[in-house]
Amino acid sequence: LKHKRTLFLQILVSSFLLYKIRFLERREKREERGNFANPMLSMFLCVDFLRNRKQEKREKNIKQRFIQIKKMKKLILIVLLVFSIQISAQEKAVPVFKDGEAQIVEAFKDSEKWIRHDLWVETTFDSDGDGKMDRVHVDVTRPEQTKTEGLKLPIVYESSPYYAGVANGGSELFWGVKHELGEKVPNPVHVEVQRTGKRPIISNSQISTWVPRGYIVVHSSSPGTGLSDGAPTVGGKNESLAPKAVIDWLNGRAKGFSSREGSETVTAFWSTGKVGMTGTSYNGTIPLAAATTGVDGLEAIIPIAPNTSYYHYYRSNGLVRSPGGYLGEDIDVLYEFIHSGKEENRARNNKLIRDIEMANGMDRISGDYNDFWAGRDYLTQMKPMKAALLMSHGFNDWNVMPEHSYRIYKKATEMGLPTQIFYHQNGHGGPPPIKMMNRWFTHYLHGIENNVQDDAKAWIVREDDKMDAPTAYKAYPNPEAKDVAFYLSGNAPQAGNLSTNKNTAKGKETLVDNYSFSAESLAKADYTNHRLLYLTPTLKEDVHISGTATITIKAASSKAAVNLSVYLVSLPWNEGRRTKITDNIITRGWADLQNYKSLTKSAPLKVGKFYEMTFELQPDDQIIKKGQQIGLMIFSSDSEFTLLPKPGTELTVDLSSTKITIPIVGGEAAFNKSVE
Numbered sequence: 001l002k003h004k005r006t007l008f009l010q011i012l013v014s015s016f017l018l019y020k021i022r023f024l025e026r027r028e029k030r031e032e033r034g035n036f037a038n039p040m041l042s043m044f045l046c047v048d049f050l051r052n053r054k055q056e057k058r059e060k061n062i063k064q065r066f067i068q069i070k071k072m073k074k075l076i077l078i079v080l081l082v083f084s085i086q087i088s089a090q091e092k093a094v095p096v097f098k099d100g101e102a103q104i105v106e107a108f109k110d111s112e113k114w115i116r117h118d119l120w121v122e123t124t125f126d127s128d129g130d131g132k133m134d135r136v137h138v139d140v141t142r143p144e145q146t147k148t149e150g151l152k153l154p155i156v157y158e159s160s161p162y163y164a165g166v167a168n169g170g171s172e173l174f175w176g177v178k179h180e181l182g183e184k185v186p187n188p189v190h191v192e193v194q195r196t197g198k199r200p201i202i203s204n205s206q207i208s209t210w211v212p213r214g215y216i217v218v219h220s221s222s223p224g225t226g227l228s229d230g231a232p233t234v235g236g237k238n239e240s241l242a243p244k245a246v247i248d249w250l251n252g253r254a255k256g257f258s259s260r261e262g263s264e265t266v267t268a269f270w271s272t273g274k275v276g277m278t279g280t281s282y283n284g285t286i287p288l289a290a291a292t293t294g295v296d297g298l299e300a301i302i303p304i305a306p307n308t309s310y311y312h313y314y315r316s317n318g319l320v321r322s323p324g325g326y327l328g329e330d331i332d333v334l335y336e337f338i339h340s341g342k343e344e345n346r347a348r349n350n351k352l353i354r355d356i357e358m359a360n361g362m363d364r365i366s367g368d369y370n371d372f373w374a375g376r377d378y379l380t381q382m383k384p385m386k387a388a389l390l391m392s393h394g395f396n397d398w399n400v401m402p403e404h405s406y407r408i409y410k411k412a413t414e415m416g417l418p419t420q421i422f423y424h425q426n427g428h429g430g431p432p433p434i435k436m437m438n439r440w441f442t443h444y445l446h447g448i449e450n451n452v453q454d455d456a457k458a459w460i461v462r463e464d465d466k467m468d469a470p471t472a473y474k475a476y477p478n479p480e481a482k483d484v485a486f487y488l489s490g491n492a493p494q495a496g497n498l499s500t501n502k503n504t505a506k507g508k509e510t511l512v513d514n515y516s517f518s519a520e521s522l523a524k525a526d527y528t529n530h531r532l533l534y535l536t537p538t539l540k541e542d543v544h545i546s547g548t549a550t551i552t553i554k555a556a557s558s559k560a561a562v563n564l565s566v567y568l569v570s571l572p573w574n575e576g577r578r579t580k581i582t583d584n585i586i587t588r589g590w591a592d593l594q595n596y597k598s599l600t601k602s603a604p605l606k607v608g609k610f611y612e613m614t615f616e617l618q619p620d621d622q623i624i625k626k627g628q629q630i631g632l633m634i635f636s637s638d639s640e641f642t643l644l645p646k647p648g649t650e651l652t653v654d655l656s657s658t659k660i661t662i663p664i665v666g667g668e669a670a671f672n673k674s675v676e
Helices: 002-036 039-047 049-091 207-213 238-250 282-291 310-314 331-338 343-361 403-415 434-446 519-524 667-675
Strands: 115-122 135-142 153-160 216-221 271-280 298-304 388-394 419-424 458-460 471-473 481-489 496-499 508-512 532-535 543-547 550-557 563-571 585-592 611-616 620-624 629-635 650-654 659-665
Touching: 115 238, 135 207, 135 238, 153 238, 153 282, 153 434, 207 216, 207 434, 216 238, 238 271, 238 282, 271 282, 271 434, 282 298, 298 434, 310 403, 331 343, 388 403, 388 434, 403 419, 419 434, 481 543, 481 667, 496 629, 519 563, 519 629, 543 667, 550 563, 563 659, 585 611, 585 620, 659 667
Parallel strands: 153 216, 153 271, 271 298, 298 388, 388 419, 419 458, 496 532
Antiparallel strands: 115 135, 135 216, 458 471, 481 496, 481 659, 508 650, 532 629, 543 620, 543 659, 550 611, 550 650, 550 659, 563 585, 563 629
16 A cells, blocks of 8 residues: 555656646747747847847747756656656565564465476485485475566475385384394385375475465475485484585585486575475474584474484383384384385395394394484484574374473573474374464564564463463473472272372382283273272362473383383373363383393393382373372383283382372472362
8 A cells, every 4th residue: 555655646746747848848839939920020129129138038048948848858757767666666576574474475375476396406425325426306486576576585494205105005014013022023024115296396385384475495305215316314314414405505505406417507596595494203303403414594493293313212211112103113114114215226225224224223122222323313413503493292292202302492492592392282293383483484584573582482282272372481391390209009909099208108019911901991990900000189179290200110020021111190081072182191101121220231130130210201291180180000011102022921019119200380389289
């Protein structure tokens, strides 16, 4: 509207000036005709000296007016030229910001006018061993104004190993789990991935959200997948260096080519050099991997449910433990699942990566932490990182568990990086609200001062709230949470007591392992010898848990190796259509008692000997409603997560040396008040 008003005034002024010129021109012509058309009049004028002088003066005035008219014409032409330049500038499309957020721009909305093309970026590594630097396949989606008007914009970048398809198959692709701990079993069935997709489009993710708001969206297939060269390494160094190369290209520091093998170069002339990365799961891991290189130009990342350590994904405190929903998966299974790259390179990749590096390093026999796993742990690689970090995760994500984001958020905060975390109560995935993401990218990519860096550091969706209505907290865990120690008094095979009174912890209790009973059935049972259960009194007020619970357990096994599973549950167990994901399970954890001293070196247990081990459960932030009881459940094999040895192993717990600390907002005083 402002531009329309300005244009109207410009047209009005120009019209008035043109009218004035025409008026003066017509007036002068009339005077000429009046003065020189009658020769008789001229004769009379000649004899009259005074009138002759007046006539000369009038002729002089006429000439001066003609000179003024010419000057005025030039002035009007200049004014009109300036006006036309201003109008042209006003019509150019540019990003628009309101309330600290990039707005949808009408000129950027039409997807039919978007420019879409692909290219290959040359990296600094040769992971497929063909003697040439690997090239990464990249696609670009940008507004037409980046071509027609010279517009430069920041980039939202997502990279993935999944874009070109994954392996098809069933349980035969996974490791068998029905065997004893430490037992060697046959490898899974190998499979070939059928590559999918059609150039120039790698993916359509992110574009409908960000291109209309004044960003360019870039995708790339990770090494050894799709049309990218190289080998998939599942957390190896090339998976960090590949997105780094793309960001270098977006900043003019790396070469891009129009074809996979050719020499015709492509430049990112439309890029401001400011890059933000985001994605979910594996696609959320890659932004963190890129950030750990410290690459210039990567200003901000928003990892959603990222896998930040492949050891924590496939192991738990020394125990071989599968990600939820994928019993029997391990790192070599994921390698095969994503290996959609060049067919002629697959045999070589399989031999070097799957059959040598992974087979020798993953160690399904002991489950110990080693150099292979350390090289795939991004927490240990964060020193060069400088990108602003907005994490997102679900407290009930039992695939990529919530510890993955918390450990990185905690370290980034300690490093002094701009950091926020968004936690919700659901399962795998779930981005922050678009408002949060928009403010993050608007500030760090467009440079708009919206004070996002001063927002709350933690945002948590409460149990009954919607995803776009998180509650703000100063930090996570809640700064008012304090560890409260709880002790066990037995009543097996029925439920015993869980209290803050240390004097009640006496005696020993034994459970018998049997994987045919699920964790849910064990928690619901009133009487069973396949688990140990300890309950607080019924809560008369809500109790807010925020942080990471830690258990110290002293136990003995009737075998040289035994699964150890520990759950915090809310009872009575709620069932039915109205049951929420936050009901029943508070948090859980798993461990191998053979690693009671160290994650890097396990030793077989001596039958009947007691070992003390301390380990953390998954972080959580949950309000346990009044009317419920908090329960500590100890059992052995978990049918959804662990190996499943033959039933019958006995696990005995020394109650006097076992305790669990739970972080409760308000500390012990708040808990005691809730049960008075």
